[in-house]
Amino acid sequence: MQSMHSAGERTARGNLSGRTQGGWLHYFANPGRFARFTRPILPWLGAVSALLAVTGIVWGYAFAPADFQQGDAARIMYVHVPAAWVSMSGYAMLALCSFFSLVWRHPLADIAAEEIGPVGAGFTFVCLVSGALWGRPTWGTYWVWDARLTSVLILFFLYLGHIALVRGFESRERGYRAGAILALAGVVNLPIIVFSVQWWNTLHQGNSISFTGSSIYPSMLYPLLVSTLGFYLCFLTLVLARILAAIMERKTSSLLLASAERDA
Amino acid sequence: MIEHLNPWPFINGAYGISVLFLAATALLTWRRLRQATKRLAQIEAS
Amino acid sequence: MIKPKTRRLYMLSALLLGFGGATALALVGFSSSLTYFLSPRQVAAHAPPAGETFRLGGIVEAGTVQTTQTGESLTTRFDVTDGQAAVPVIYTGILPDLFGVGQGVVTIGALEPDGAFHAEEVLAKHGSTYMPRDVAQSLKDAGKWNPKFGPAPGPDALGSPS
Structure with missing residues (x-):
């Protein structure tokens, strides 16, 4: 058991945790080491993410063919679907970090969970809004309470709940614990989102892409895949940058605290 | 009677919110990272 | 330990x-x-009591769409089918863009004593197949159109985007 404060101090003084705790997992999950690995790759990752996202978005908006049935409205797919996938994968990452946090009490997992939350919530919001804007011209309504739409709205609320819970405690440690439990309990929502369109009648159409193939014509599938890769990399870059910033912020405050103690 | 809606305002809205979100979060994150780097460097130098 | x-x-x-x-x-x-809507088969098996609002979903059956104008308002009659049963639907109002023969719909309303489903709202449900129009047209011309894609392109699909 260690408190966040001591974790911050350890990071500040150098990387002692690699020595005090064994295992390959801890080797890579050490905040100081994470910062040293991440900082040099971040600009490159950011550039590639931006390039892919812009390519996918422009391709989908202006160059992909209109759909035989939905016409141009189907273009919303190229932002809606990537946002939806990123929201769900982001939540899976949040849950994984929560699991590491609860079982191994690892400080980097706590920081990662805290920083994933707002980014994931943002992507979920984009998914919901773009979906509503897609629904109006095709279905004839912005919103219905079918199983797919409702379960994605629940995902959004899980993210919001996690954001509030992690930051809502006097003691950081307790906030992380509570947030992690919420995040893990919410994992049951992920298979519900994915399979809702198969298990129940929904207004939302079925999944176009599965492990066995896709029902999207290649000239529309390629921009979708590029856009998806772009969104995933954007998410990764944003989260890594936020974790890096959080590590430095903690280091700064622990150094400040140490110098205040010295002066006193 | 079938409603013929012009889909473009909806398409523009969906793309608009996506691009706005990505650009705004990127900007905010970059500023936070720069700020954190600067402050840490200041503290470590002193 | x-x-x-x-x-x-x-x-x-x-x-x-x-x-x-x-x-x-x-x-x-x-x-x-x-479950967001009931299929015509489910309605045929246990019909909800007359006047009770529920959602009915299925495909607009070919050859059943009739439009009548009374004053300003347009009333559309069509059958919603799932291939095994069909329910006649009466709706007064504007239909969504995608509405057409062979197209999926979800209608909200109630069965009335006349045996028809009186819809207050009609929503279009589209499939999860995406392809360009020229590809759809050539698939249809080659006779390789799979009905699960949705209604085939062409002038017969009422309301298909032109």
Whole structure:
């Protein structure tokens, strides 16, 4: 058991945790080491993410063919679907970090969970809004309470709940614990989102892409895949940058605290 | 009677919110990272 | 002697399994209320009482769409089918863009004593197949159109985007 404060101090003084705790997992999950690995790759990752996202978005908006049935409205797919996938994968990452946090009490997992939350919530919001804007011209309504739409709205609320819970405690440690439990309990929502369109009648159409193939014509599938890769990399870059910033912020405050103690 | 809606305002809205979100979060994150780097460097130098 | 983190791992796994199982049971139990609409077959088997609002979903059957104008308002009659049963639907109002023969719809309304489903709202449900129009046209011309894609392109599909 260690408190966040001591974790911050350890990071500040150098990387002692690699020595005090064994295992390959801890080797890579050490905040100081994470910062040293991440900082040099971040600009490159950011550039590639931006390039892919812009390519996918422009391709989908202006160059992909209109759909035989939905016409141009189907273009919303190229932002809606990537946002939806990123929201769900982001939540899976949040849950994984929560699991590491609860079982191994690892400080980097706590920081990662805290920083994933707002980014994931943002992507979920984009998914919901773009979906509503897609629904109006095709279905004839912005919103219905079918199983797919409702379960994605629940995902959004899980993210919001996690954001509030992690930051809502006097003691950081307790906030992380509570947030992690919420995040893990919410994992049951992920298979519900994915399979809702198969298990129940929904207004939302079925999944176009599965492990066995896709029902999207290649000239529309390629921009979708590029856009998806772009969104995933954007998410990764944003989260890594936020974790890096959080590590430095903690280091700064622990150094400040140490110098205040010295002066006193 | 079938409603013929012009889909473009909806398409523009969906793309608009996506691009706005990505650009705004990127900007905010970059500023936070720069700020954190600067402050840490200041503290470590002193 | 069991290590604390191993104990936490087991406890958490047991907790998550229990929670997942409970959720699965609850979902199975409430499955019928999670279903957004009833199919014509379900309506034929146990029709909800007349006047009770529910959602009916299916495909607009070819050759059943009739439009009548009374004053300003347009009334559309069509049958919603799932291939096994069909329910006649009466709707007064504007239909969504995608509405057409062979197209999926979800209608909200109630069965009335005249035996028809009086819809207050008609929503279009589209498939999960996406392809360019020229590809759809050539598939149709080659006779390789799969009805599961949705209504085939062409002038017969009422309301298909031109």
